[in-house]
Amino acid sequence: MTQLPDPGPDDPASSEPASRDAADPIRVGVLGARGKVGREVCRAVSAADDTVLVAEVDADGDLDSLLAGGAEVVVDFTHPDVVMDNLRFCVDHGIHSVVGTTGFDDDRLATLRGWLAEAPGTGCLVAPNFSIGAILMMRFAALAAPHVESVEIVEVHHPDKADAPSGTAQRTARLVAEARRAAGRGPGPDATTTSLPGARGADVDGVPVHAVRLRGAVAHQEVVLGGLGETLTIRHDSMDRVGFTPGVLVGVRTVGSRPGLTVGLEEFLDL
Amino acid sequence: MTQLPDPGPDDPASSEPASRDAADPIRVGVLGARGKVGREVCRAVSAADDTVLVAEVDADGDLDSLLAGGAEVVVDFTHPDVVMDNLRFCVDHGIHSVVGTTGFDDDRLATLRGWLAEAPGTGCLVAPNFSIGAILMMRFAALAAPHVESVEIVEVHHPDKADAPSGTAQRTARLVAEARRAAGRGPGPDATTTSLPGARGADVDGVPVHAVRLRGAVAHQEVVLGGLGETLTIRHDSMDRVGFTPGVLVGVRTVGSRPGLTVGLEEFLDL
C-alpha cells in the first residue's frame, strides 16, 4: 500500500504497532520543536526515509496537534517542568515517546512506569544520552574492564566547559568501577611514590580520570585499558551537536516494539 | 589446606573439576615448553597465584610426565604434526587442554569434537589468538558496526612483516562485514571520484583496510567507525609478545568448567 493511513484525531488506536504496515513511515511528533535540539530532531525526522514529521509543538503549542497529525511516536526535548504533562498525554492516547528531557529521578520514573502499566502496548524511552558513539564507548569500557589490569580515562573538551571531569567521563568511570568490582578486580597497579599534585588525575570510584581543556576541541573521550604487553583504547570524538539525531531515530524506530518504560538507549542497541 | 594434592599418575579422576578444591592452584603441564612461546607460558603459569607448573614437555619429551605431575590442564603450543596425538592423549586421560598450535581445519575440529563427546567433563579450547586486547577489539568492532555508517581499519606493523594487511585486520574486516550484512547495512558512503591507486586501501569484504609499515612499530590496529557528527575508534596496541599469556591463563582457569570443544578465547570472556 502506498497511501498513508488516515488516523484522524479521534482514532488514536490506528497508531498502534499491531495495525501498522511496516512499509509506512513512522508518524512522528516533536515537542520542543523550536529549541536548538528540537529543530535538529525535526530536520532528521523529515530527512529519514522511514519517518515522517506530522506535528511540531513548541512551548505554548497545543498537544492536540499530535492527534490531528496522527503521531505514532513523540520525541520530547522540552523542560522538566512540562515533560510529565506531555508524557501523561502521550500515554493516555497510546502514543509512544522518546524522551531526552532531563530531570528524571526515581520518583518520576516510578510514576511513568505506573502510567505505562495501564497502557499495554505503549512504550516510552527515557535516555540521558542519545549519542550512539558515547553509548558504545561506555558499554565497551564496562565490558573490557574486568579483563585488564589498568583502566584510566582521558577526556578532552573545549575550554569554555565549567565542570571537570565531564559527566560522561564520571559516568564511564562508575560503570568501569562497577564492572571491575563485580569481577573481583581491584584498582589498577600504580607504583607512584613521587607525584606533583593532580598529576595522577581525579579519583572517580577508584578510576583515575584526566580532563584536558583545549581550544579547538569539541567533546572527546578516551578510555585506555592495559594488560601485560598490550593496551586497548576506546575513543569517542563528538564533532557536532547533530551527533545525537541518529540515536533519536533508533529510539523512534524501536520504541513501538518495546512496551513499557525503557531507561537508556543502550537497551535498544542489542549489545 | 596448603599441601598440594598428590594425584598420582593412576588417578586422573582427581583432576576433574567436581572434585577439586577451588583454593588449590590448577596443576598445569606445558607442551612445547622450550619454544619461544612455551617458555613464556611456563613463566606465566609459575608466576600466577592460582596455577602451578607440574610438567614441561618438549619435542622429544614424554607425555607420561603429565600424569606423573598430575596435570589437570595442558597448554599446547607445539606443531601441527604432533598436536593431534597430544590431544588424543589428554582426552584419554581426562586432562583439559588449551591449544594455541595452528593448523586446525574443520576436519581436525570435528575429530576433536568426537573424542571429547566420549569424555564427558573434559574440555578443550582451541584458539588462534590469545591476545585479550585483540579479541576485545574484534568483538567491539563487530558489535558497533551495525550502528554506524562507516567502518574502516588501519593497521600498523614493523616493516619486516611480509603480508599486508595483517591476518588480524582481515579477520576484523570480515567480522565487521558479517555484522553489517546481518543488520542490513551496506558499505560505507564514499563519494571519491578522483583517486590515486591504493589511496582508499584494500577492499576486504567491502571494508577498506589500510596497512602502514613503520620502523619502531610492533603490532597495532585501529578500527574507526563513524556516524553523523561523531566517530568511535577502537585501538589495540601490542607492545610485547608476552601479551598473549594473560589470555592463556584465562583459558587455563576456565577450560575445566567448559566441557567439550570451544573454539576461540572470546567464548570464555563473557562479552
Add this chain to the structure above:
Amino acid sequence: MTQLPDPGPDDPASSEPASRDAADPIRVGVLGARGKVGREVCRAVSAADDTVLVAEVDADGDLDSLLAGGAEVVVDFTHPDVVMDNLRFCVDHGIHSVVGTTGFDDDRLATLRGWLAEAPGTGCLVAPNFSIGAILMMRFAALAAPHVESVEIVEVHHPDKADAPSGTAQRTARLVAEARRAAGRGPGPDATTTSLPGARGADVDGVPVHAVRLRGAVAHQEVVLGGLGETLTIRHDSMDRVGFTPGVLVGVRTVGSRPGLTVGLEEFLDL
C-alpha cells in the same frame, strides 16, 4: 590615545608601518566580504583587539571604500578573475594585502612581485592555506623526516570528499620526500611480499599515503614517523572552518612589516 586616526582617502601614506602607533588597531578592509570565508574574516577582524574592520567590499562593491575607510591591510578571499585587479589597486595605494584567493601560478606571482618592487614598503602575502595547525604539521613532518627510517601519512575526511588523498596529504608527502632526498634518505623499509591491492596505500613521491573516508569526520591528518624502537606522530584535526581565521590574523598583523611578496603563511611563523 583612544581616537582612531583619520587617514582620509588621499593620505594612504598614513597607513605605512613607520608612521603608525603600535597601540592603534590595524585598519582592515575585506574583499569578498559576503562570501562564506569572507564573512568569517569580517567577524574575526571585528572581534580581535588589535584590528578594526574599516571596509567590507563584495562582488560588485567599490574598491574606493578601502580608501574611504583608511584600510592599511586588505584581506582578499575573492575569485581568480578579479584578484589581480584588486591587488593592483592595493599596491598602487600602498595597502598591504593578505590573499587566500586561489589561482596563483608562477606568472601571476612574477607579475605581483614586479608591482611590489615598485612600491617599496608594501607587503603582500599569498597563501594557499591559512590553517596554522596544518602548516605546523607539514613543517614538522619535513623537519623530522630526515631523522627517521619510515614516514607514512594517514588522512581521514568526511565521505563526501571527491578526491583521495587530500591535497594537503599529497603536499605533505612531497615536502617529506624532498626533505629526505636532501638528506640522502631513501624510501622507508618495507618487506611486504604478499599484499592485497591498495593495502599499502598510494605512492606519492615515494611516501605511502592512506585515505580514510568516514561519516562524522571533518578533516584530519596524521603523519607517522618511525625509527628504531620509537615512533613519532604528528596529527592535525580540523574541526571547524573557522580554523583558518587565526592564520589570517597572523597575516594581517605581520604583512605590514614584510615588504614585497611572501608566499605561504609559514614564512610568518618563525619556525
Add this chain to the structure above:
Amino acid sequence: MTQLPDPGPDDPASSEPASRDAADPIRVGVLGARGKVGREVCRAVSAADDTVLVAEVDADGDLDSLLAGGAEVVVDFTHPDVVMDNLRFCVDHGIHSVVGTTGFDDDRLATLRGWLAEAPGTGCLVAPNFSIGAILMMRFAALAAPHVESVEIVEVHHPDKADAPSGTAQRTARLVAEARRAAGRGPGPDATTTSLPGARGADVDGVPVHAVRLRGAVAHQEVVLGGLGETLTIRHDSMDRVGFTPGVLVGVRTVGSRPGLTVGLEEFLDL
C-alpha cells in the same frame, strides 16, 4: 682505500677530522661497555656501516685500550664518579666524546668547556636524552606553542614508574612555557569552575600535565595544542630501550665536526 688506518697509540692526531677519509668507518670506543645501555651501543656501533667498534672498556678496564684501538670517538655511558676522569683522558688524547652519563651540573660543564678550549678541534657532546623522537617532540612542542591558545601534556607510562609526571613531560612543559612567555602568550583558557581534585592535572610552569599509569604501556607522551577550530597533537611512543641508539650514532657521526662542548643532541639535528 680499503685498509683501515693504523693510528697507533702515540698518534692521536690521525683521528682528527681534517686527516680522515670520509669513506673510512669512524673508529669508536665504548666506555661502560658491559652496562645495559653500553651493550646496546656496542651492538649498534658494530652493526652500522660507517662505524667500527675498536675498544670496549668496562668498570675496571684500561683507558689505554682506546689508544691501542685508535678510537676517534668515545661513547660514555658510565657513572658520575668516573665520567670526568674519562673525559679528561679523551680530551688529552684528542678523542671526541659522546656522553650519556648523568650528573652534569653547571660546574662540570664549565670545567669541560675549559678543557676543550685548550684542545681545539676536539668535540664533546653531553646529552641527557638520545631518543631522537623525544627530542623532536619537545622541539616541535616549543616551536608550536606560541602559535596556539592551549597546550597540555598527557604522558602514559607503565605502572611501575615511581614519579609522576615523567621527567620528559616536565621538561617539555617548561620548554613550552618558556616559548609562550617569550612570545607574550599567557596560560591557556580554562573556564572550569567545578572540578574534582586532580582532574585538571599537575601545573608545571602553567602547563597542565596529566600522567596515566597503564599496564602494557612503555613510555608515551602526547602534547596537545589547540587553536580556534583545530588541534595539533605531537605524540612520541617509545616502545623499546634500543630507541636511543640511533641518537648515539648521530652523535658519533657529528661530534667530530663540532669542536668544543655541545649540550643536547638537538643541536646536531638541524631543526
